[in-house]
Amino acid sequence: xxxxxxxxxxxxxxxxxxxTGYLPDDGLxxxxxxxxxxxxxxxxxxxxxxxxxSLAQALAEVGGAELVRLQCYEGIDASQAxxxxxxxxxxxxxxxxxxxRTDVDPAALEKSLYTRQFLISxxxxxxxxxxxxxxxxxxxxxADDEFEAFLLEVLADNAVTIPELGTIRAEVPPLVVLTSNRxxxxxxxxxxxxxxxxxAHPGFDREVAILRRRLPEITDQLAEDVARTVxxxxxxxxLKPPGVAESIDWAxxxxxxxxxxxxxxxxxxxxxxxxxxQEDAARIRDTVLAELAG
Amino acid sequence: MSKxxxxxxxxxxxxxxxxxARTLRHAGVAAGPDRVQAMLAAVAELDAxxxxxxxxxxxxTMCGDPEDLPRYDTAFALYFSGGTASYRDRATxxxxxxxxAPFETDGDxxxxxxxxxxxxxxxxxxxxxxxxxxxxxLSSTERAQLQRLYALLRPRVSGRRTLRYGPAGRGRIDxxxxxxxxxxxxxxxxxxxxxxxxxxxRRLVLLIDVSGSMSPYADSLLRFAHAATRCRPSGTETxxxxxxxxxxxxxxxxxxxxxxxxAAGQAxxxxxxxxxLGDVLKAFLDLWGQRGVARGAIVVLCSxxxxxxxxxxxxxxxxxxxxxxxxxxxxxxHKGRQGFAPATGGMLAALPHIDQLVAGHSxxxxxxxxEVIGHA
Numbered sequence: 001x002x003x004x005x006x007x008x009x010x011x012x013x014x015x016x017x018x019x020t021g022y023l024p025d026d027g028l029x030x031x032x033x034x035x036x037x038x039x040x041x042x043x044x045x046x047x048x049x050x051x052x053x054s055l056a057q058a059l060a061e062v063g064g065a066e067l068v069r070l071q072c073y074e075g076i077d078a079s080q081a082x083x084x085x086x087x088x089x090x091x092x093x094x095x096x097x098x099x100x101r102t103d104v105d106p107a108a109l110e111k112s113l114y115t116r117q118f119l120i121s122x123x124x125x126x127x128x129x130x131x132x133x134x135x136x137x138x139x140x141x142x143a144d145d146e147f148e149a150f151l152l153e154v155l156a157d158n159a160v161t162i163p164e165l166g167t168i169r170a171e172v173p174p175l176v177v178l179t180s181n182r183x184x185x186x187x188x189x190x191x192x193x194x195x196x197x198x199x200a201h202p203g204f205d206r207e208v209a210i211l212r213r214r215l216p217e218i219t220d221q222l223a224e225d226v227a228r229t230v231x232x233x234x235x236x237x238x239l240k241p242p243g244v245a246e247s248i249d250w251a252x253x254x255x256x257x258x259x260x261x262x263x264x265x266x267x268x269x270x271x272x273x274x275x276x277x278q279e280d281a282a283r284i285r286d287t288v289l290a291e292l293a294g
Numbered sequence: 295m296s297k298x299x300x301x302x303x304x305x306x307x308x309x310x311x312x313x314x315a316r317t318l319r320h321a322g323v324a325a326g327p328d329r330v331q332a333m334l335a336a337v338a339e340l341d342a343x344x345x346x347x348x349x350x351x352x353x354x355t356m357c358g359d360p361e362d363l364p365r366y367d368t369a370f371a372l373y374f375s376g377g378t379a380s381y382r383d384r385a386t387x388x389x390x391x392x393x394x395a396p397f398e399t400d401g402d403x404x405x406x407x408x409x410x411x412x413x414x415x416x417x418x419x420x421x422x423x424x425x426x427x428x429x430x431x432l433s434s435t436e437r438a439q440l441q442r443l444y445a446l447l448r449p450r451v452s453g454r455r456t457l458r459y460g461p462a463g464r465g466r467i468d469x470x471x472x473x474x475x476x477x478x479x480x481x482x483x484x485x486x487x488x489x490x491x492x493x494x495x496r497r498l499v500l501l502i503d504v505s506g507s508m509s510p511y512a513d514s515l516l517r518f519a520h521a522a523t524r525c526r527p528s529g530t531e532t533x534x535x536x537x538x539x540x541x542x543x544x545x546x547x548x549x550x551x552x553x554x555x556x557a558a559g560q561a562x563x564x565x566x567x568x569x570x571l572g573d574v575l576k577a578f579l580d581l582w583g584q585r586g587v588a589r590g591a592i593v594v595l596c597s598x599x600x601x602x603x604x605x606x607x608x609x610x611x612x613x614x615x616x617x618x619x620x621x622x623x624x625x626x627x628h629k630g631r632q633g634f635a636p637a638t639g640g641m642l643a644a645l646p647h648i649d650q651l652v653a654g655h656s657x658x659x660x661x662x663x664x665e666v667i668g669h670a
Contacts, residue, residue: 027354034340077458087470088473094480094481184586196357
């Protein structure tokens with residue numbers, strides 16, 4: 001991708017990402033830089049809400065590329081990920097060609113049925129056709145393991161072969177970002193072809209910076225309070241520790257209520273934005289909020 | 295060594311990375327040749343004189359699992375601080391499964407009996423007796439005989455409807471297949487194709503207590519787990535619980551039961567220790583269960599319910615498990631005994647949250663467990 005060519009080291013990429021509003025740490029910037037340079041898919045694992053999906057969005061913005069997202073789910077198959085033929089339109093075409101004519105050449109007619117205009121491109125094919133692009137394969141762990149084998153094939157040669165049409169190859173291979181929440185272990189064969197990065201929760205300073213970046217109106221005091229409290233929440237052993245996405249939501253909720261700093265009443269009222277289990281909420285009320293109230 | 299290896303000439307860098315990969319493999323990271331290639335390619339893109347960049351180049355290419363990361367860090371610190379590849383040999387061999395379940399070879403002479411041709415019925419009934427005998431009461435010869443039978447167990451799990459469709463004789467009309475058939479016949483409408491949601495077996499999760507009080511049954515239960523894994527490798531997850539949680543799904547995938555059990559035995563650090571069921575179950579749910587392993591699955595927990603910790607914690611965690619899983623089956627070998635009453639603290643706390651309590655003390659009881667799993 002032309003935009004990426006100018007970025008000569010991980011720091012340059014980090015700066016470019018920062019300009020889009022995504023604040024990476026050293027490891028993540030290096031990972032993204034290598035993925036671009038080596039043409040390897042980037043495999044991101046980590047807790048939900050630590051910014052795996054947003055990285056792909058930010059990379060697309062930096063690279064001036066289209067973001068194509070493939071959300072995986074149980075039962076996804078090639079016709080939903082790659083391409084499908086538009087059967088009803090083919091039938092219509094066939095009927096239209098036949099109507100009122102007797103001298104139709106069957107071979108030519110059949111050939112006209114399997115052309116690009118009747119092909120519906122699904123995310124992977126779309127990413128290959130529209131280069132430059134960033135292909136985000138989200139939550140690969142939700143798809144079945146047969147799907148991984150299929151992905152391997154596509155990722156290996158950046159091309160899609162359609163039996164009736166031939167091979168469609170990407171002019172510029174898409175930058176592929178895979179994310180996983182680790183609900184299932186992804187096969188080694190797939191991981192081996194990727195750069196693997198574990199995305200951890202951000203440190204205090206970076207979280208404050210992210211909050212201020214995402215919510216420009218927020219007061220410094222509130223950003224720091226939220227970051228500190230969320231950090232504390234991650235320590236108290238919850239069923240679902242809050243990620244960055246939750247702290248942004250929470251800060252936004254507090255801000256909408258007109259808070260300039262975190263006070264116990266508003267914190268209790270907006271707790272639903274940051275913890276999503278009843279047991280967790282009870283525990284937070286007993287520990288973190290109690291501490292906050294002093 | 296005066297200089298760190300990174301600063302030496304580039305020509306040697308391949309050797310350095312190869313040596314580093316060897317150190318990593320000793321540390322338990324699967325750093326294969328293709329990963330070495332990847333690391334070299336990554337370093338070429340970065341600054342090889344910068345230790346931090348070499349660190350990331352290696353970490354991004356050599357690791358493939360969060361568990362690899364601490365190992366990688368240790369190996370990196372060791373290797374690039376000027377140390378050599380002589381990594382501490384991986385642990386002292388852990389006690390194997392067979393050692394942990396000791397059985398005295400008694401002078402039992404049931405086989406070299408005086409009647410040279412035991413009739414078929416006698417053999418059959420001897421088999422039958424073996425099947426129903428508590429595994430702790432078996433002699434070593436009897437045990438050897440029975441072990442072969444484990445391979446015949448086929449713990450199949452009941453299915454659930456998936457999003458995916460499959461062809462069916464009736465049901466909703468499958469537009470794609472119908473139209474494709476029409477196209478083949480030049481656009482003439484032919485037979486309608488139908489489709490229905492397909493069934494897929496649920497995941498089977500086995501949690502096997504390997505604490506001291508359960509160790510006589512551990513061998514038998516692990517063989518059961520191996521049979522289940524052989525039956526459906528991708529849909530079976532096995533963990534051992536004791537003082538800590540160990541995932542033994544991978545070792546159990548080995549084809550040969552004895553090799554699989556030996557490998558699993560190596561992996562388990564807390565063999566015949568105590569039990570902290572509540573805490574370990576929590577660890578399972580936090581690390582695996584809630585993320586998806588236990589969701590909609592059939593969870594089989596094999597334990598006698600002797601809990602050293604607080605039984606209320608066990609109750610709370612089981613309630614959580616019960617909300618995630620489709621069915622929770624508790625296998626308690628003591629249930630097979632006469633006059634069993636769930637009296638241990640752990641068992642009492644667990645009872646309200648389990649769907650079924652079965653025995654599992656003998657081969658016949660395990661066959662029954664297969665049935666229970668199949669109909670859960």
